[in-house]
Amino acid sequence: MIKTSGLTFQYDERDMVFNFPDISLGPSENLLILGKSGIGKTTFLHVLAGLLTPLEGKVEIEGISIHSLSNRKMDRFRGQNIGLVFQKNHAIQSLNVFENLQARLFFANKAISNTIISDLLEQLDIIDCRSKKVRELSEGQLQRLGIAMSVIHRPQLILADEPTSSLDDDNCETVMQLLIDQATANNANLIVITHDGRIQPLFQNSLTL
Amino acid sequence: MNVWSISIRNFRYKPLYTFLSILILSVSIALLLAIQQMEASFKQQLENNLGNIDMVVGAKGSPLQLVLSSVLHIDNPTGNISFEEAQKLSKNPLVKMAVPISYGDNYKGYRIVGTTNNFSILYQATLEQGRTMEKPMEVVLGAAVAERFDLHIGDTFLSSHGLAEKNDHDHEEPLTVVGIYKPTHKILDRLIVTDLNTIWDVHHHEGAPNDNHEKEITSLLVTFRSPMGFLTLPRNINSNTTMQAALPKYELERLYQFTGVGVKTVTWIAYIILIISCITIFISLYRMVRDRAFDLALMRTYGANVRQLVKMVAYEGLLIVGIAFIVGILLSQIGVRFIFEMIMDQYKQSVPLLLNYKEIAQTGGLALLMVSLAIGLAIFPIIKMNISKILSHEK
Numbered sequence: 246m247i248k249t250s251g252l253t254f255q256y257d258e259r260d261m262v263f264n265f266p267d268i269s270l271g272p273s274e275n276l277l278i279l280g281k282s283g284i285g286k287t288t289f290l291h292v293l294a295g296l297l298t299p300l301e302g303k304v305e306i307e308g309i310s311i312h313s314l315s316n317r318k319m320d321r322f323r324g325q326n327i328g329l330v331f332q333k334n335h336a337i338q339s340l341n342v343f344e345n346l347q348a349r350l351f352f353a354n355k356a357i358s359n360t361i362i363s364d365l366l367e368q369l370d371i372i373d374c375r376s377k378k379v380r381e382l383s384e385g386q387l388q389r390l391g392i393a394m395s396v397i398h399r400p401q402l403i404l405a406d407e408p409t410s411s412l413d414d415d416n417c418e419t420v421m422q423l424l425i426d427q428a429t430a431n432n433a434n435l436i437v438i439t440h441d442g443r444i445q446p447l448f449q450n451s452l453t454l
Numbered sequence: 455m456n457v458w459s460i461s462i463r464n465f466r467y468k469p470l471y472t473f474l475s476i477l478i479l480s481v482s483i484a485l486l487l488a489i490q491q492m493e494a495s496f497k498q499q500l501e502n503n504l505g506n507i508d509m510v511v512g513a514k515g516s517p518l519q520l521v522l523s524s525v526l527h528i529d530n531p532t533g534n535i536s537f538e539e540a541q542k543l544s545k546n547p548l549v550k551m552a553v554p555i556s557y558g559d560n561y562k563g564y565r566i567v568g569t570t571n572n573f574s575i576l577y578q579a580t581l582e583q584g585r586t587m588e589k590p591m592e593v594v595l596g597a598a599v600a601e602r603f604d605l606h607i608g609d610t611f612l613s614s615h616g617l618a619e620k621n622d623h624d625h626e627e628p629l630t631v632v633g634i635y636k637p638t639h640k641i642l643d644r645l646i647v648t649d650l651n652t653i654w655d656v657h658h659h660e661g662a663p664n665d666n667h668e669k670e671i672t673s674l675l676v677t678f679r680s681p682m683g684f685l686t687l688p689r690n691i692n693s694n695t696t697m698q699a700a701l702p703k704y705e706l707e708r709l710y711q712f713t714g715v716g717v718k719t720v721t722w723i724a725y726i727i728l729i730i731s732c733i734t735i736f737i738s739l740y741r742m743v744r745d746r747a748f749d750l751a752l753m754r755t756y757g758a759n760v761r762q763l764v765k766m767v768a769y770e771g772l773l774i775v776g777i778a779f780i781v782g783i784l785l786s787q788i789g790v791r792f793i794f795e796m797i798m799d800q801y802k803q804s805v806p807l808l809l810n811y812k813e814i815a816q817t818g819g820l821a822l823l824m825v826s827l828a829i830g831l832a833i834f835p836i837i838k839m840n841i842s843k844i845l846s847h848e849k
Binding site: 334 | 755758
């Protein structure tokens with residue numbers, strides 16, 4: 246569950262102030278946020294993830310006002326409760342697929358279970374890539390790994406930043422469906438920000454910035 | 455999976471970078487260690503070779519040459535002195551012991567020293583086998599000589615004239631081995647000791663025109679009874695006789711001053727290489743931090759805190775220093791051993807290899823300090839990292 250109220254953000258005193266709409270998602274609810282480039286989509290996502298501190302307003306995840314946490318607690322909270330999906334770079338270059346998921350669990354301070362990792366890789370159909378280095382993966386495989394990285398630790402909230410913009414139509418639909426399925430399976434809220442209209446039919450809730 | 459195992463994987467991710475960093479650092483550590491070790495070993499060996507010799511008396515000339523030839527047995531003698539005059543000096547009350555030595559011959563490059571049985575007392579040498587010499591043409595071998603030529607008690611050999619190898623002018627009378635000294639790790643190991651008369655006899659038979667000419671020796675090795683000797687005797691000899699007196703310890707100090715310049719230069723070069731290698735490590739870690747900025751930011755989103763990331767990069771640097779240090783020690787040991795082998799062959803000097811743990815620790819500490827500085831500078835950006843900015847510039 247996530248709830249925001251009166252969020253504003255400003256990079257620098259001379260810059261413009263972003264005003265973000267209030268959102269409120271119940272258990273397992275998903276949200277698509279559409280908007281053109283430069284409108285502050287990524288900024289909004291980073292405020293939601295606690296990577297940026299808002300000028301005003303607050304973000305509550307599972308009842309916790311995340312911006313009132315100390316830096317260290319914020320790191321831990323984010324690691325344990327939030328999963329982030331990016332457009333292109335999804336994992337640590339020097340580790341292979343399996344090791345990346347182990348590292349994800351390690352940094353989230355969660356028990357490292359190889360069975361859970363294998364099961365997830367199987368569900369996402371990338372179990373054959375388990376020993377491959379990140380740079381050896383195709384775009385589609387990479388995006389699946391990105392999804393795996395964002396859900397392996399069973400987060401409350403999954404935030405995806407343009408997850409489909411570098412994928413072709415086929416991959417776009419499959420990957421998005423996988424992401425939604427994983428969010429549902431984990432009882433997590435999924436918030437996707439994109440300018441990619443192709444995925445709008447997959448969401449009931451959407452808003453435009 | 456923990457911070458260490460990620461460090462190790464990072465370390466292996468760019469093998470060429472890692473290899474170069476280790477190579478350059480280990481070479482500079484090896485150079486520093488080798489220089490220190492060689493300097494220490496040579497000093498120790500030179501001082502060791504002095505034995506109990508406080509003063510050398512020989513023909514006038516360069517005092518350093520006199521010490522080099524009569525004490526260290528590496529240069530040519532300055533000339534000869536009268537045996538009679540030397541004997542007078544031996545009776546001086548300040549003299550505890552005076553051992554005459556006379557040169558002239560060699561056996562395959564190893565010097566034959568004509569002297570008395572007291573010569574071995576200067577080096578606290580004892581016999582391994584056999585007995586001391588009792589009459590001319592008998593020799594006692596230093597341990598290294600016996601081993602090198604596989605000579606045993608009762609064996610005979612022919613000496614050659616002169617001090618250097620490759621002299622085809624062999625003497626006709628064979629020398630007989632009657633004893634072999636225990637290894638002393640001093641110059642004695644590489645000498646062939648015989649009676650003074652051997653040298654005189656051999657050279658007289660060579661058709662010296664004047665058979666009753668005065669007996670001569672190369673030099674007299676003197677041990678003082680008290681430090682008073684240092685004060686009065688050398689000055690006395692140098693101003694009142696045709697001979698010169700040289701103090702080995704003093705001459706060696708002068709020698710260090712001459713050779714010290716070279717040692718210093720090489721040491722500075724080694725330090726410069728160490729600095730360069732630290733800069734290399736700094737650059738490669740700094741580049742790594744920048745190249746992997748996105749990875750590091752990702753780890754932060756996974757829940758890693760700043761301390762874990764700093765540890766991760768620091769471990770990588772420490773791994774480089776650790777391996778470079780071990781490789782450096784190995785390289786220096788191989789290098790020094792190789793050089794020593796060469797020296798032993800060329801100069802017939804045995805130099806014991808000293809492994810000075812204090813210096814290894816110092817050099818290691820210095821390398822660690824410098825690399826820590828490099829690591830510290832390189833990971834500074836991690837602390838100031840703006841995750842949001844890095845993540846939003848992912849394309």
